[in-house]
Amino acid sequence: MNSPLLDIQDLQTYFFTREGVVKAVNNISLAVNKGEVLGLVGESGSGKSVTGFSIMGLVDPPGRIAGGSIKFKGQELTTQTEEQWRAFRGSSAAMIFQDPMMTLNPVLRIDTQMTEAIHAHENVSRKEARARCIEALAMVGIPSPEERIKSYPHQFSGGMRQRVAIATGLLNSPDLIIADEPTTALDVTIQSQILSEMQKLCRKTNMALIWITHDLTVIAGLANRVAVMYAGSIVEEGSVHDVLDRPLHPYTEGLIGSVPSRNKRGERLYQIPGMTPSLINLPEGCPFRMRCSRNSELCLKVPPVTIREDGRKVCCFHPGT
Amino acid sequence: MDDTTPPFFRCENITRIFEKRLDFASKIARSMGADIRDDRVQAVDSVNLQVMPGEVVGLVGESGCGKSTLGRIICGILPQSSGKIFYKGKDVAVMTAAEKLDYEMNIQMIFQNPFASLNPRKRVNSIIGEAALYHGLTTTKELDNYLEAVMDQCGLDPSYKNRYPHQFSGGQRQRIGIARAMAVNPECLVCDESVAALDVSIQAQVLNLFMDLRDQHDLTCLFISHDLGVVEHISDRIAVMYLGRIVEYATVEELFQTPFHPYTQALLHEVPRLEKRNVAFAALKGEIPSPLDPPSGCHFHPRCPYVMDICKEAPPALREIAPGRWACCYLDEK
DSSP states (O other): OOOOSEEEEEEEEEEEETTEEEEEEEEEEEEEOTTOEEEEEOOTTSSHHHHHHHHHTOOOTTEEEEEEEEEETTEEOTTOOHHHHHHHBTTTEEEEOSOHHHHSOTTSOHHHHHHHHHHTTOOOOHHHHHHHHHHHHHHTTOSSHHHHTTSOGGGSOHHHHHHHHHHHHHTTOOSEEEEESTTTTSOHHHHHHHHHHHHHHHHHHTOEEEEEESOHHHHHHHOSEEEEEETTEEEEEEEHHHHHHSOOSHHHHHHHHTSOOGGGTTSOOOOOOSOOOOSSSOOSSOTTGGGOTTOOGGGGSOOOOEEOTTSOEEOOSSOOO | OOTTSOOSEEEEEEEEEEEEOOOHHHHHHHHTTOOOOOEEEEEEEEEEEEEOTTOEEEEEOOTTSSHHHHHHHHHTSSOOSEEEEEETTEEGGGOOHHHHHHHHHHEEEEOSOTTTSSOTTSOHHHHHHHHHHHTTSSOTTTHHHHHHHHHHHTTOOGGGTTSOGGGSOHHHHHHHHHHHHHTTOOSEEEEESTTTTSOHHHHHHHHHHHHHHHHHHTOEEEEEESOHHHHHHHOSEEEEEETTEEEEEEEHHHHHHSOOSHHHHHHHHTOOOTTOOSOOOOOOSSOOOOTTSOOSSSTTGGGOTTOOHHHHHSOOOOEEEETTEEEOOSGGGO
């Protein structure tokens, strides 16, 4: 197999706050291949967004990448200068954020904001840049893009704004898109419109996609592979079918059990006991230990990531079967 | 259930119109002949809905379809523009003060955002206990025991009663909201997107709590949500709303097995599920139109795959297409 597009090894992103060191991302390893859709699932505070920010070099102080490596097409990202980061962001990889009202500048027209993204990386004429913007807008399904490009963000609905944000991300045809809960704030019908556009784009352009979400049901329909995060670590990784049908880690099992679904209507849902631990003082050993039904003395040590014969990764001393 | 039991509450042609008054400049412009009309939003449009005692009814729809407004009208928080609400067979408008109090106490609301719906400057004991104390359900002396019972029942540790809301996590805050509603012993809860802001595992805890409370107190429940998965899980019947109108009302089984209205069909098709893998997402075209300027006739016609000429002219009425099953579409007349 050829080398992956994105290769993260033992990444540590820590936030050095006055209260202590918050280990938001704690030794994760992850690889994404070209044209692959990876779902990154976890609850709030599990470090999934910070993982995305780390890849894009967007971790703000007091946070910083404290260790590990991120390789993109074989090139190390963590040691880049700010200038190299700027060249990397937008052209090689792009990120789409959760709230499209926050990511678009409310006082600039869409065309100004979009052409800016092209001019940041390439020296092209204004006319050409504009034509490319219109093309990108049409690609994400905005009707009459020649007209709409002259609008301000507030003249769009939430779903349309998210499309503009996606179109902006696509402008420089990046190899990797990181989407951080882009459909959480949207209605189901709009969500599936966006999902359908993203799916088509990935198939057409062979672009890799990391879809960060807390919604397992979206991942089930969209992703090829899933990585489940808990308290800053990836506890399980594998193909969608394997992970969702035969979860190995007790946390994944709990998450799946707590999703309301068709075959358990009216029954009690599974409750994971306890609460997510504070990231400042993580319990010793396995972070899930205190809430786990398979807890044993072994779990007082941090479980290593084991790669099974079928290629699935799990981080547990007592994986399910 | 025999036919003589009156429904727990019944809405008859409930309509709510929000109007934005013209500003001074526009008024002058209009008096000089400019064609400026008031901005009117018909948030709820002649809704008929009845809920039997002990039933859990889910109310689903996209944002802006008026489901929250309807919930608020049913609770009596927001007045309707026209139409009547009957509580246990009696018209709320002509009730005596005592009867009205009974109605208002028995229907309690739980709100969406557990961060905005709790007063940050009050301690948990006064948030939960204030209404019960005011209505004489407990006395100052017995308040502690009363609070303990209510908090315990909602899965909150009673030792936290002197804390402020900011000291709790999102899930616990939602429990405080539920405890506040349960403190006056209501017979009915109106839950407005009560689990939308919560993580999956916390959402499961809160949904379990709702189901427990329902069993223990025989609660009637109106569960407003945009998440069909959640609504399917806990409801007996489901009403689907689109742009202020109820387009379909049926039992959960019927609605999910044989959705009738084209909008319901589209909505159900798009529910993401764990079992659906590698879906080719094929989306319903278009977006929900602006309620400021809704389409003529059936509001759904610009997005409907089965649109006919008549749909553009007059809105179809909500009719009983099968016993206990209501829909609002011309399709079954053919």
